[in-house]
Amino acid sequence: MKLKNLIIPFMSLFLIVVSSSEGFSQNQFKALVFSKTKGFRHQSIPDGVVALKKLARDNAFQIYTTEDEDFITDKNLASFDVIILMSTTGTIFNSEQKKSIEKFVQSGKGIVGIHSATDTEYEWGWYTKLIGAQFLNHPHQQTLKLNVVDRNHPATYHLPEKWVWSDEIYAFKNFNENVNVLITADENTYDAKEGMGEFHPIAWTHEYDGGRIFYTALGHTDWAFQDDNFMKHILGGIWWAAKGYPVE
Template sequence: MNSKTYLTSMLLALFMVIGTVEMSFGQRNAQFRALVFSKTKGFRHQSIPDGVMAIKKLSRENVFDMHSTEDADYITDKNLANFDVIILMSTTGTIFNEEQKAVIQRFVQSGKGIVGIHSATDTEYDWPWYTKLIGAQFMNHPHQQTLKLNVINREHPSTYHLPAKWVWTDELYAFKNFNPDVTVLITADERTYDPKGGMGEFHPMSWTHEYDGGRIFYTALGHTDESFLDDNFLKHILGGIWWSAKGFPVD
């Protein structure tokens, strides 16, 4: 066999292997399919790659399929029909056009789920439907600090495992245009850090609700790379993803 024929044979074999890997990427009997979307049009968190990789690891360990993209052109009815939940990984700014907004609305109205992580509330300020969906809009934050979080609702899969008082370090968001219809899961104790223009005695940090036919979970935590190495935080977002995708009763 001459060198040209050998090289051709090796390349053909390589392409066959790659094709097999791509076809077998989905897990057999996966519980659900999640789309991680991390496009930004404002501040970009350096923790985004860590967050995407953490969810990929969670998907392998907990038998669900995960696909990630930052391409807003991927947001079509045809593509989203393959997913049960969209995870907005620290998105910022205006990231969807009008057609894509309509696709997202139809996705939610069909009974599917949305998970927002950290700056998902710093997204789409001029889209009222989205503000109600995600639950609030980012207002401000002080420098990163350690504080006491109060887990006020431990009857949700995202909080089953958490202590009632949780010491945590993060970039601590305060919010405006808060949706009073959400169920708050975790609050920040402003007495335990310097909020510099916070929200006062009642400062929500994570919540969930059902909205326009779908299920929504949001956590303001997750600014730092280290967040996505913490078991409690990973179980927190896993519970939110699982509930938003599956919709099992919580009691």
């Protein structure tokens, strides 16, 4: 009688574990969120990491977060499909870690850069081409009109052609003209100071050295990661960089 009483709860626990394991194994892809900073550190990073975890939970993909650059090895990266650089800054990788990231991209996988990912690794030419530009400057936070110039991408399917948004708007140098620009800033709608003129890219995507790259300059503020439109923008970029499905 006692043995029977033990078997029933054990079997129930077994079924729960099996069910959870099956659900976990059916995730679409696996993302690594890396948020190391060795320059300016954005206050929005913790909010962004939490928002990405929620995004993973709600959209059936796995996520692992770290700020430990020693995690960046060939072996560890092999299990991931996309690396998300969450407002990284400064020189954060050594030569071996750079090689591991290059191999990761060359194997056909994806990189997503959010906000200050362009304020990262200025001396690494390969990375500059990969991420698409280097941060130059920004004025104070303002509201402006963003032009969604390409709506044939998962990161912009849902957006209006004219998107009113408030953020810290980056201007760039060493811009990679081979990228596909998704969103531009209308400098006539805010005080750009030393901006980029009529063509001011804000978000873009491209294929580089075998991999897929999505970058958005948006995401300076905490509240950006509570905005549905912005999080759908991020999700579309992650999904495309990880999966590589056609976007037309």
